[in-house]
Each structure stands twice: as structure tokens, then as C-alpha cells.
Amino acid sequence: MILDAAAVNAVSKIVSHQNDWLSYQFSRVQVDPYMLLDKIRSSDIESLSRAFMSSVHLPASVRQIDSRRLKRAADYWIELTAWGKKESLEAIPELQIGLEEFELLTDDIEKELQSFASWLKEKVSNGPILYEDVLGNDGKERVKRAFLVSYLCSSGVISIRYDPSTSKYVIVQSSGIPDNSVAVVL
């Protein structure tokens, strides 16, 4: 009896979905799916992108800051004691200059990117972490990590923010919208 009821319920859901689908189709312009598929296959990425852009109407909205956040921002601003005070630069240590070939292979980088992204996401889930700490000190590894971080930022997986109170860059959880431009600092 219960199985029968479950079966009837499942069938009724299918009928309901079919009804929704039919109502949806009859309410709009009819397009032949096969013709559309042919057009997509014969179009290049750029023309498809243009087709999309010509059909997007951005929402019109005004974002505002509430009084509590405004007070928090003001408190933060007041606490910035080092504002305007330039820190003296340390002498540049003598370095041994050398060139080393460094190649990032596509297959390797894909795997590296996935494992690095999951490691970094776990780290930032507990709060912001210093960008400098993520890079490490090893030259080759440092270059690779800087590249991976910039890629993940531009993909919207994580974000980089500048903390003016410590004059350091920190990696934080992504707010959803990817960073437009990410400079690689080594």
C-alpha cells in the first residue's frame, strides 16, 4: 500500500513537471532545439559571448551602508595610528643572482591547482591568513604558489585584501565576485 502510494506520488510529480514544462513552452517564443544546437556548434566563443552580452539587463540598485557598519568603520579608522607615517625601508640584502628555468606543465598544474585550492580554502575557513606565509621561502615554490594564488583569486575561489593596520596582504574567503585584477607579488 505504501509502495503504491509512493509510486502514485512519483507519477504525479512527473505529470506536474510536464505541465510546468508545457506551460513554460507555450508562454514563450518557440525555438527548434536542434537548430539552436547547430548554431551553437557552428559559433565561436566570441560570438556566443556577444550574443549573451546583448541579452543581459543589469539590475538597478543602490547599495547603502547601515549606521552600525559606519560606526565600526569609523572606529577602525581612528585606531590606525600609523596613518601617514612612512616606515623606513630596510637595506636590501645582498643576493646571489642566478637564473633557473621554470616550466608549468598543463597536466601538472591542473592537479596542483585542485589540491592547492582545497588546502587554501580549508586554511581561510578559520579566518584570514597572511599572503606571505602561504608563499613560503623556497624560490621556485614561491613563484608557483604566487601564480596559483592569483589564478584562484581571479576565479573567485579566494580573495586577497590589504590590511592597512599591518601593511600586509591577507588571503580571505571569497565574497562570491572574483577579484578583477590580481598582481603577483613575489
Added chain:
Amino acid sequence: MEEEELKGKAKKLFSYLLVQRHSQPGCKGWELKRLAGKNYQEILKIVSIMADEANLKLVVVPDEEQKDDMDKARYVFVSKDAIGEKEGIGWMRIEEAASLAIILSQLYVKGTMESKKAIESLLLEKLPGWRIKQIIAKLTRLGYIEEDAGYIKIGWRSKVEVDRDELLTSILSKAGKEASQPS
């Protein structure tokens, strides 16, 4: 209701709709009802005229569960003009916009839902697999599409921002022609 009172309420709703109070733009019908009373749907007709004068359009996105309940629908102002082919969106790359065009066009003609595998296999004709996974994840995060048990659905953002008929017409009329034109 007097004309002045109607106009006053319409102005109130117009400014309420314009100021973003939540993570998503616009507001729900019940919020407008609270502000303007039971007959807010009538006042929204005046708001639509006011929006038209400001080159805006009032879009109504029905609730996923209760499509006929206008109190649960989302009301959003969008620009009447499309972004345009030359302008683009700063944070959306060319291959991401193209992928979204492909995904949405398939969802529009196949009934608002399609298996992720079918979408991925279609995108594989244009892009490498690892990039497709990234793009789908990004578009999901931005709210353009939704993933549900191996299926892809149209997200809230596409419902608000993308004009279905314009996209399909654009793909059918422009995309193929441009690709076949000699450079």
C-alpha cells in the same frame, strides 16, 4: 484612493525597490504589501510607468515553490538597455559568458532543467574539461545557475538579468552569421 495618495505610495515603492537591503537586489512582494497595503499590485502599475521614464524595467521573478503567489515573488528594477556587445561585464571572461549563453539556451529550450553531464559534454566541444568545471562552479556561485542532484537549473540571477527571447534570437541570428563571416 485619491490620486495624490496613489502617487505618494508609488514613489515610496519606487525608492524602496531601488535601494538594495539584502544580498540580492530588489525585494519580495510581501515587503511591498507591508508598505503600500493590499492593493500594491495596482500601485506597481504606476511604479512601472515611473520606471519606464527612468529607462528602467520592473521585472517580476516568481517564487520557485509557489509560482502564483505574487507576495512571494521578487521584484527588481533592471536597465531597459542590454549591456551591449562592446561593453561586456568586467568580472566575466569571454569564455564564461559564452558558456553561460550555451547553458541558458539549452535550459530555455529543454524545460528549465538539464543533466550536468549533458551540459558538460556540450561545453567540451568548445572548452577543456578542467576549465568547464571551474566555469560551472563560478556561475553557480554567482547565482546564474543552480546545481541540484546532478542537474543544472536556471539561477535567480539569470531570471532577473537575462532576457530569454533576446538571448535565443541573438544566438540564432547573430552568432552563426558572425562565425561564418570571413575575417
